[in-house]
Amino acid sequence: MTQSEPDLSAPLATAKAQLATAVGILGYDDGLHAMLATPRREINVAIPLRRDDGSTTLFTGYRVQHNISRGPGKGGVRYAPSVDIDEVRALAMLMTWKCAVVELPYGGAKGGIAIDPREFSSRELERVTRRYTSEIMPMIGPERDILAPDIGTNEQTMAWVMDTYSVNRGFTIPGVATGKPLAVGGSLGRATATSRGVVHATRAALADAGATLAEVSVAIQGFGKVGSHAARFFAEAGATVRAVTDQYGGVQADGGLDMPALLDHVATTGSVVDFPGGDPITNEALLALDVDVLVPAAVEGVLDADTAAQVKARWVVEGANGPTTIEGDRVLAERGIVVVPDILANAGGVVVSYFEWVQANQAYWWTEQEIEERLEHRMMTSYASVAEVARADGLSLRDAALVISVRRVAQAHQIRGLYP
16 A cells, blocks of 8 residues: 555545445535535543542543534444544444434434543543543534444443533433433333344345345354344344354354353353354454355454455345445455445444434333334335335445435535525
């Protein structure tokens, strides 16, 4: 790679390249392209933490609102050592397209802190979260920008966000964050929504080829909040889950893993490693496993040109955000592998986050069955729209999803007009 060439394995470069492809298909001019590519607002904040031992450590936090033409910003908060402003910009852009493709009245946003939450106590993480919330408070709110969990954060994190915002405003405002505990305005079905969405998207893609979940084998890279629940739902639907991995390693079994036993093992040990019901497998080897469906549900950029060339699956369903690089996508397309893109496949989480926000604003909560039915309907109809455009225009599912999303955002911008 020369100095002038962008690193297309980097999340922001990948996101921008995907947008450029959609803009080219749609024929938009440079001015509209620049507007769609550039974050509307962003903030970097210093977060000093008083440690439990009395010492002080300083962290950097970020919040980016990529586009708010269709509604308030919406996006998670990530706690990870690798977090930087470009990663957050990329994830915020993906949220814009994700909300648009499933027709939510949101724009895209994202936040994060460069911190490894495993190295800090719960009290320290609470102080970090409350300080971060206070620092970004001018940008957020139920009508401005709604936060949600992501890597390294959870429902307790969102409860701290909601409480900090509410205390500063003087009254309880549950709509500032989604993914909260039920006791403070969370929604039934939210914790497993992304995983259920992945399974719905997979079912829809298989149906296009005349197949069902009960006929396929599955491998899942990543066994966190998305991958673990997805594995359970795949198994319950009759699919053979042959392999799973987490950050420490993995396990495989040709006849399928005993999912209840594996989940019990993870609950006891904290990892899938050393599960007695299978053989060890590495994260990279899982990507090349001879299965029907591959679900990368871990981190960005795992399917690059080299690893994509080794994929044997017929379908890749992106449970993670940005798991496939531009070159990886090209290789998969050339090999005839169907990719259900992240902005569609893992949109179940933001769909039910929207349901939670609506319920919070109305102070009226739906049943779990109502949530599940609404989620399935939204995922299946969104997939059908994307597949229709892909067939009609000869596009990949990713390009079709991006064309639909970018068109919807651009139309909102054009209808609203420029101020002043």
